[in-house]
Structure formats: C-alpha cells, structure tokens
Amino acid sequence: MGVDVHETEDPGIRVVALTGRVDAFTIPELRQPIEALFDAGIVRMVIDLSGVAFLDSAGMALLVKVLKLARAQDGDVALVWSQIEAANRVLKLTKFDRVFCTGDDVNAALACLTT
C-alpha cells in the first residue's frame, strides 16, 4: 500500500499513483496526500491504479469523493486501469468506467484531462 504524487508537464495536473490495497484500512493514509493537492489548488489529477491489487467499496467511495471535489471546482479526475483484472472488475461491474475517463496508462489518462 502506498501513494506517490508526480508532477506532469502541465503545472495544474498531478499524477497520484496508488499501489497495493485500496480499502477501508488503507484509505486514511491514502487520502491525506490527495487532500493536500486540493489544499494547494490542484483540481485536475490522474489517479494511477496500475499498481493496485485490490479495491473495495470504501476505495471506490474515495474515488467518488475525489471526483466530486474536483468537479465542484471545475477540475476532473481520470483513472489508469489496474494491471490486476480483479481490481478492474469491481470498477467495471459498478460502471465506474461511465463516471471516470480511463486509460490503460498514464499518458492515455492524461489525454482525458488535456483534450
């Protein structure tokens, strides 16, 4: 479980890379760096799930919360699919692919935010 924030060519966009499990137990730690971005005025971000092995409903609730925060400030959130199909399955079954713009890698997801 971890979270890394990377800068991008666009100073208004960050990539937030999550790894490991995204569930009720890890969320308190994952949430903080993301909230810090909003505090710093960053409202456009790619959440990179490629290293995420497991995502539960609490993890999805976090994604929804971040999305709502961003869109409320004219920002947006794009997702990078996980390498683990089990983690994607829950997102697809819940139709989160109709909520977020998604990409297979960071560049594809970044394209959602810049076009």
Added chain:
Amino acid sequence: MIATLRREFRRLWSAWEAAQAVALALWQGDHLLLAQPDAAAVRQAQAVDCVAVAPLGEPLHLCVYGALPAGALARLKADAFLLGRLLHKEGELDAMATDFVAQQDQLLALYKLARAIRSQVDLPSLLQTLADEVRGLLGGADVILMARPPQGVPVLAGGSEGATPQDAYDLWFDAIALVNQRVKMESSDDLPPGVENVLLIPMRVDEAVTAVLAVLNHPGGFPMPTIKLLEAVAEQAATHVENALRYEEKLRQTRLLAQMALARQVQASLLPERLPPVPGLEVWAASIAALEVGGDFYDLAADGDLAALSLGDVSGKGMSAAMLMAMARVVLRPRGRTPRQVLAHANERLYDDLTRVGAFITVIVATYAPESGLLTYANAGHSPVIYCPAQGAARILEADSPPLGVLPQSMAQDHSLTLQAGDLFVIASDGLPETFNAAGEMFGYDAMLALIEANRARSAAQIGDLLETTISAFRGDSDPSDDRTLMVVRRVPGPDEGGAA
C-alpha cells in the same frame, strides 16, 4: 506548667520543709517556674544546692535553700530525677495529644474530601474536585491531578504558575508510573523555573499507576506529616479514580453496543419479515450481516398489479449506512413508476446526503408482471444480477449506470426480459461472490454462475440454501468481511403447478 508537676513539687516541698529547708525552686534559666513556700522566700534565701532536671531540652534547675543536713544533695538529685521523669511523661502526653488533634483534623479533612468527590462520577470533574479540595486542605500550594485511562487521552486538572498540567504530565507522569512510589523534589533538583518543590504521589488501580497527585510549591516543603496526609488523600482518591475509569469504560462500551444494537434494529426492521406471495413465482431471500452492521437491504412488495423488488448495498458500515439504507428503502418503492424512473428519482433525493457522508448505493430495482412474466429492471452499479434461463447459460446482467450518489443524474435505463417457466433471476450483494477463503482466494462470479446453472431444476429455496452453504463452506473459518444478501426468484415450472412459493 501542668497541674501534676505543681502537685508533685508541693509534695517534695513538704519533705524539704520538714528537713528545715527555707525554700524550694524550679528555675528555667533566670525564670522562676515554681517556688515554695513563695517566690519572695526564694529570692531572700541563699541557694544551698542546685541540680539540673533531666532530661528535657530546656535548662531546668531544681534548687533548695536553707541550712540543710548532710545527704541533702543526693536527695535533691533524686527529686530532680523524679521531676524530670514527670516532665518527660507530660511531654509525651502533650505530643500524643497534638498528634491526636492532628489526626482528627486529617480525618475530618479526608471525610470532607470523600464527601466532595463521592458525587463526581466522571473523571474530569472528579480530578478537578480533588485538585480544589487538596489545595484547600494544604492552604497555599499548587495542586495538579493527572490520570491516564487505559483507552483515550490523559485527563488533567488543577494547575501551577510554574508548570501547566500538561508540563507536569510530560515531565513526571511516566517516571512516577515507572518507579511506582512517591517522589519528593526540592529546589536543588532539576525543577522547571517557578517550581520550588514538588511532591508526586502515584495513585494505583490494580497495581498499575493510572493517576498521579502532584503538589507544587508547598510553603516549607514536605515534612513527614504532610506527606502522610497527602498519601492518605491519594489512597482514598485512587478508589474514586478507579470507579470513574470503570464508569467511563462501561459508558464507552454501552454507547458502542447501543449504537450497534440500534443499527441492527434499524437494519432488521427494514428487511421484510416475510415475503408476500407472488403468483407464479418462488422467491427466497436472506440477508446475513457481517460482524459490523452493513448496509445491505432487499425488499419485495406488491405494487398494484405488479410485484416490486429491490436489492442494494450502501457503501460503508455502521449507523450512517443503516440510516441511508432506511432513506433509500422509502424512495425505492415504484408506486406505479418504471424502475428507471424510480432510480432517477432516488438519485435526486439521495445525492446530496450521499455526497455529504461520502457514500454511494448500488441497487437493482425490478417490477414483475405475473400475468405476462415480464420482468423490467434498472440497475445502478449493482452486481451480481444473474439471469439463468431454464435452458441455456446463466449470465450476469451488467449495470448500465454507476451507483446512486455518484453522478447528479442516474444513467440507469429500463431493461426487460420475460421469465419463462423454470427461469431463474438471482440477485445478491457482492459479498457473496467476493467471499475469500483463508488462502486469500475468491469464490468468484463464475463459480456462482456454474452453481446456479447446475442446480436450476431445484426450487428457489433449495438454490438459495445451496448458495449460502457452499459459499460459507468455501470461506471456512475466515471472518466474513461483508454482508451477504441473496434473493432467488424462480418462475414455477408450468402454470398448472403454479401458486406462491
């Protein structure tokens, strides 16, 4: 001077008088304490002999006056010794009396203290009362009370100009807890500025130090009687601190249990006690809550000529999920609307509340027309929804909309299928296929489809039971992490065998 001494002195004088002495005197330095027959006689006469009266600290002298026979000195010495013993005994008696009075004062103070703190049940007000009472008892000292409950943050009371309660806690609490005995520090020790002296007394509950009484800047330091008094106070207060801690712990647990009980009650009251019969359908449903109360719900009700059913899962657990589930259930009854309209309306009603608590609801709503077998459903992010025809492969009917509370408008559309005799419609919460065993393997959606397909000839109740027991067996001893809710709907095979399940 005490009466017994006077009496004894007069008795001694009678003997000396008989021996022709003119006067007898007891001197304290230059001060004439006792004289016989009177002071004037003493002043006019010449002292023959004087001896020190042992053993008191003050220089007392017994003197005899007049023309005396031989051996008078030895007798005088004997008399002086007698008086000395008498004085010594009187001194002891005096000291005992003083001690007794002091003890009475202390008992009274302790009694007052006990009365003052008896009515305080919560820790903060107990410690505050203790600090006030001890300060009053000592008169002119700073008092700090510190307690560390097994759960939660330290509770502090009282104060000093030299050290805040937090300072005192940081500086001394752990040390006292470690040494588990009283510690006295004077100005020579390493004390913060403004603290002249400090006495720290541990208060024990079950042998462990859970509170510390600190007295700071006591004028004159801490002589033994003061220490004894404060230790008596601490010992008595420890009992009350223990009671307060037990009370708080009990209160905490009671609140927790009450909240869980309430959540369970809310949840249970929202699930239908029994399912109304639907012509031509067998319906079996059950919801098993995980250890913590979750937000699964299901419903089956008559809606005009139709039967309306729903099954959903509020993300999150505990009271907030149960409350949201209560709200959801109310707005999910069709009342003549199609499932799509129901979800659109429900999303509108619940979106703000769901946003506020950071939750969402996956839900499927369906209506069934017994006449035609037409099943119309709309699905907001819920899975699994399984359709298993009497012939052909079982398949998952995927949602076309994210859950309620994710987007301001629901995207769910109406979908229809006609249930033929023997067709199955199975909806569950994801807690069923996503059950993990001790090895970390998931039961899985495919296994669920295969199980349903292989047993589709059985009744709805048999299929429901089989799914539950198979998945429970798969889980083994590992804890269920999520609610498991299941509804099995089966159109009875052949209209002649029809009727409610």
